[in-house]
Amino acid sequence: MVLTTAEENYLKAIYHLSDGGTKSVSTNDVAAEMKTKPASVSDMLRKLGDKEVIEYRKYYGVNITEEGKKRALTTIRKHRLWEVFLVDKLHFAWDEVHEVAEELEHIQSPLLIQRLDEFLNYPKFDPHGDPIPDEFGDVKARPRLALNEMEIDSSGQIVAVKDSSAAFLKYLDKVGAYIGARIKILDKVEFDGSMEILVDQKKTLFMSKDVAANILAIQS
Amino acid sequence: MVLTTAEENYLKAIYHLSDGGTKSVSTNDVAAEMKTKPASVSDMLRKLGDKEVIEYRKYYGVNITEEGKKRALTTIRKHRLWEVFLVDKLHFAWDEVHEVAEELEHIQSPLLIQRLDEFLNYPKFDPHGDPIPDEFGDVKARPRLALNEMEIDSSGQIVAVKDSSAAFLKYLDKVGAYIGARIKILDKVEFDGSMEILVDQKKTLFMSKDVAANILAIQS
DNA sequence: TCTTATTTTTAGCCAAGACTAAAACCCTAA
DNA sequence: TTAGGGTTTTAGTCTTGGCTAAAAATAAGA
Ligand SMILES: [Mn+2]
Ligand SMILES: [Mn+2]
Ligand SMILES: [Mn+2]
Ligand SMILES: [Mn+2]
Numbered sequence: 001m002v003l004t005t006a007e008e009n010y011l012k013a014i015y016h017l018s019d020g021g022t023k024s025v026s027t028n029d030v031a032a033e034m035k036t037k038p039a040s041v042s043d044m045l046r047k048l049g050d051k052e053v054i055e056y057r058k059y060y061g062v063n064i065t066e067e068g069k070k071r072a073l074t075t076i077r078k079h080r081l082w083e084v085f086l087v088d089k090l091h092f093a094w095d096e097v098h099e100v101a102e103e104l105e106h107i108q109s110p111l112l113i114q115r116l117d118e119f120l121n122y123p124k125f126d127p128h129g130d131p132i133p134d135e136f137g138d139v140k141a142r143p144r145l146a147l148n149e150m151e152i153d154s155s156g157q158i159v160a161v162k163d164s165s166a167a168f169l170k171y172l173d174k175v176g177a178y179i180g181a182r183i184k185i186l187d188k189v190e191f192d193g194s195m196e197i198l199v200d201q202k203k204t205l206f207m208s209k210d211v212a213a214n215i216l217a218i219q220s
Numbered sequence: 221m222v223l224t225t226a227e228e229n230y231l232k233a234i235y236h237l238s239d240g241g242t243k244s245v246s247t248n249d250v251a252a253e254m255k256t257k258p259a260s261v262s263d264m265l266r267k268l269g270d271k272e273v274i275e276y277r278k279y280y281g282v283n284i285t286e287e288g289k290k291r292a293l294t295t296i297r298k299h300r301l302w303e304v305f306l307v308d309k310l311h312f313a314w315d316e317v318h319e320v321a322e323e324l325e326h327i328q329s330p331l332l333i334q335r336l337d338e339f340l341n342y343p344k345f346d347p348h349g350d351p352i353p354d355e356f357g358d359v360k361a362r363p364r365l366a367l368n369e370m371e372i373d374s375s376g377q378i379v380a381v382k383d384s385s386a387a388f389l390k391y392l393d394k395v396g397a398y399i400g401a402r403i404k405i406l407d408k409v410e411f412d413g414s415m416e417i418l419v420d421q422k423k424t425l426f427m428s429k430d431v432a433a434n435i436l437a438i439q440s
Numbered sequence: 441t442c443t444t445a446t447t448t449t450t451a452g453c454c455a456a457g458a459c460t461a462a463a464a465c466c467c468t469a470a
Numbered sequence: 471t472t473a474g475g476g477t478t479t480t481a482g483t484c485t486t487g488g489c490t491a492a493a494a495a496t497a498a499g500a
Contacts (some may be wrong), residue, residue, distance in 0.1 A: 006487060027448055040488055042449050047486090059448060059495060090335040100329045109320045115310035226457060247478055260458055262479050267456090279465060279478060 129160025349380025
């Protein structure tokens with residue numbers, strides 16, 4: 001059963017909203033994520049249900065099926081591999097890749113993806129620190145913690161961002177936060193949750209709770 | 221004015237059928253090339269006419285406009301650059317690239333194409349020997365001659381193929397004809413136009429007129 | 441439990457891009 | 471000059487993926 005581009009995009013959204021298939025997702029949530037109207041989503045859910053990539057019970061939201069999970073992971077794999085290509089080979093900035101990858105992920109050619117993976121030397125993470133599923137859909141999970149959840153005086157390394165929007169990534173570039181940076185939590189302000197963070201043992205960064213919540217680290 | 225994928229494909233077909241915009245093209249010819257019905261073509265011609273990439277006079281065929289030529293050449297440029305990428309970087313065979321490039325050529329990102337061109341070191345020809353238009357739509361033309369049009373005893377070098385179908389290219393691989401091969405016309409059979417050709421001063425090839433007509437060379 | 445607010449679905453519409461069948465047009469040969 | 475054949479267009483239908491408005495179902499509060 002072949003999926004259209006629109007179907008692939010919806011399925012990917014459902015996969016993400018369901019936290020990898022662990023919880024069910026409402027029509028309204030899908031509409032918000034896809035920037036469409038709930039009425040359009042109802043229609044699409046019926047189609048995805050017919051194709052058995054989701055389990056759809058009217059009025060009770062959807063759950064992604066095993067087949068659906070597999071399909072979504074393939075699309076995610078393609079998206080992230082293309083992002084690596086754009087950054088590593090074509091020298092795109094990490095805030096320039098998302099929209100293009102959103103199109104490239106729908107190119108139909110298993111050979112292309114296999115060869116691309118090989119060409120990129122089997123990368124495990126994309127430019128935003130997100131893991132790239134292997135060809136079987138297996139994902140290498142890392143325990144990640146948002147900066148605002150880290151304790152004062154604890155240290156770690158930035159490994160990913162939660163928000164991949166150009167605006168956010170450009171901001172991180174400007175202040176000098178990047179994936180791989182070593183960090184230490186110097187202070188957390190009670191009042192508004194804003195934080196003071198030491199980057200690479202030399203630079204001090206002040207950031208709002210909102211920003212901190214979108215930066216993911218592994219503790220060391 | 222933005223063109224849809226379908227519109228880009230039609231425009232490219234019209235560009236090719238019109239020999240680069242030098243002659244007008246009939247509805248039936250477009251239908252044959254696009255493998256659609258004439259009725260569908262009429263509809264599309266109206267749309268392309270509205271967008272002023274062709275000049276459309278009902279019942280009298282279409283001519284591509286300057287704007288249309290520019291658009292078509294951009295799509296062709298993208299198609300051929302992707303083909304080079306697939307062959308040079310991902311080690312696709314030259315008969316495996318066409319369908320994938322047919323999809324990749326529609327990705328919308330000027331930056332992507334500019335960077336891809338740079339990454340590939342500004343190639344001038346695609347894997348089938350076809351010239352790659354530069355970013356301004358300028359094409360480096362070479363005087364090319366089909367093998368069946370060459371005289372007995374004349375020599376040259378294979379530079380392109382007219383037919384890029386997998387079947388034809390696989391056949392060429394099998395018999396050992398390739399782009400860059402030095403050739404000499406040993407004999408032409410009056411009866412059926414079949415030919416005997418010396419390849420790289422060592423291997424003799426027999427081919428039908430049909431095959432010869434789809435191999436292009438520059439004479440030396 | 442009943443009434444309301446919220447969520448979701450249905451119904452009806454639209455545009456793109458395909459199709460078939462039928463009508464209209466163009467050209468040529470008698 | 472006109473009839474016929476081939477070409478092209480039009481009319482009507484279908485599918486996909488959107489939309490709005492209205493109806494229906496669920497959930498929550500009194
Ligand atoms: Mn996408
Ligand atoms: Mn990413
Ligand atoms: Mn194409
Ligand atoms: Mn080619």
